[in-house]
Amino acid sequence: MDKFSHPDEWISALADGQLGGEAFAHAVAQACAPGSARAAWHTYHVIGDVLRSGELAGGAPAVDFVGRFQQRLVGEPRLYPEVVATAQAAAMVRPSEPNSPAANASLFRWKLVAGAACVAAAATVVLSVSGVMGVSPARGVLVQAPGAPVVAAKPALNADVAAAQAPVMIRNPRLDELLAAHRQSGGASALQMPAGFLRNATHEAPAR
């Protein structure tokens, strides 16, 4: 196997399912301990998420979220794998085999063949979609699920959004009443149904 140039390259490979056996165990151990490996695991996944959708840049700060989760996890009992009858399932539960080329050669060859077939198709599809737009937010759609619809990426609404420009006025119940009365004036707009009605039905607070 090639040399890794940097400890975090292990984390990068781990994120992409490229490690097995001892390499996997080693990388997981690194990423599970507090430190830069864990930070890398987090940052790399933020990058991936954001590339697929700007929306995923938000959310609660991860360190806090995971910290709270850890506290809950402490109270949880250890898990025990369910006893399974089939050999296939048993193989899944067994710890991964060492990633020696000899042992995995046939598996790897299968993958290459499957991969090559996909690539030929993917090349055309990727060319046509990414040629038009450099982004396809549904990960794996083109290669793994050719039947799935290709979704065009759209920017966050934030980019077009007008900030509230008027100074903040003090809302009062009377104003809310009048706003509600305005919305009730019903068919005064062709857009009232369904858009206006929907908007109003969600916004209306009990006015009285």
Added chain:
Amino acid sequence: MTRMILRAAAATVCGVLWMGSALAQQAGSPVGGAAASAVSGAVETRSVSEWLVRMHEASRRRTYVGTFVVSSGAGGLSSARIWHACDGTQQIERVEALTGAPRSTFRRNDLVVTFLPESKVVHAERRESLGLFPGVLKAPEAFSFEFYAAQRGGSERVAGFDTEIVKLVPQDKLRFGYRLWSEKKSGLMVKLQTIDLDGRVLEQVAFSELQIDVPVKMDKLAQMMANTDGYRVERSEPVKTTAEAEGWLLRVPVAGFKPMGCFKRQTPGGGSGEGTVQWVFSDGLASVSLFVEAYDRQRHLQEGVMAMGATQTLLKRLGGKMGEWWLTAVGEVPAPTLEAFAQGLERRK
């Protein structure tokens, strides 16, 4: 070896998620955003009213269930679940708020019933011309929509449906623009944006998920709507009147806006007063309500303009020769338009 050259996307109506400026463009291939399959701004064969009629026909004929989200530019957001059923002669809808205080709104034609579980109160009211077809489209000669132009904005996939984007472009500065995402087969509106004069999105109503033509039980919905057990029912029927009878006229009309009706409501705290008059105007797409009541030094403290999503509100004291009045002008129009109404409002007698 296939050399992958990823191209920069042309700016589309909605913009681009990210664009690599250093990327080369493959020669000879058409440039276009994946979001827009048609050329933006192409001449639109359907008129504004044709698009709107199509949209309403879809609502009249189809049943659907979905989750939609109302979001405002300022960041406010609310969502609800809607069940819509119709059988050609009547429509029933149920809207279940997913955010904020619990609230179930039912509508059968023009009757709207809102259940508020927290206070065990039901509000029932008839909303004029909310029926099968909104008032503005019933008399097409009344609204020519001349102040809007329809433009195609391409196609896009929203909530799992192929939609056509239609831009309703205002022809003057007195009104906002709209972007409509119309489901290709049925014409059902899947998303609607209200756009201000600078092209920014003020408000958006959009389905995040939608199933069209699902079997929705009309009788079940009607049952739920009628079941007010355990609730106190409050009815509100504003009194219909005319601006003339109430002593008001708009000396300088605001281009495109026609008066749609006038109502009288109670003013809070003042049993002896004249009440509040609501005078409604519309240009076919946007509506404005002028609320006028007697000026009250204690309640009417702050003049100014506020914005909530697409809805602008103008608070102003009308005085001088007209006597002492307080105007609250509300509408999905730019603030200067509300100001124009305020300027044109005059007292009769």
Added chain:
Amino acid sequence: MSSSTSPFATSTDSDQMLVERTVAGDQRAFELLVIKYQRRIERLVGRMVRDVDLVEDIAQETFIRAYRALPQFRGEAQFYTWLYRIAVNTAKKALMDLKRDPLVSERAYNIDEDEDETSRAENELTSAETPETLLAAKEIAATVNGAMAALPDELRQAITLREIEGMSYEEIAQLMGCPIGTVRSRIFRAREAISVKVKPLLESQSGKRW
């Protein structure tokens, strides 16, 4: 290599292996899955619930339930598909507990669980965001996109094929005509270059470090 039930399955992440490791007794391996899917689960829940705190509570509850149910996860489906269903059910239950409305029935929240949430319109605001978090999110997104644009071509291509097209290293190697080791290196270097710019923003979010 990654375990899979079929020799043709191209596993491009470590989810299944992390699940197995967790079930084998390593609780901390599950945290890697939490870090990976936190944002997506919060966005999903945030579409149904606006209250910021409630969104996070439901997300936490989702991961705990997933942890408990892990031994039953057979790996026939993708881990995230399974997690998604748990999130939807957890959120539904939370909403129903909130409302206690006799009119609301289980059918009322009949969300199509098989629908890939990425097929929805992307330019909607997530519901549980404050102006501050919105701004922070915008900054992060802008930084990532800017850093992407600044990458050398082959690094950007590699990470795009991996993250956006979802290709495996083998497929990318075929496409780019280079050894797998080079693919791994390019993806790593792309990630590092972007990380340098994005990490400070992430760290300032909570003030804490990993």
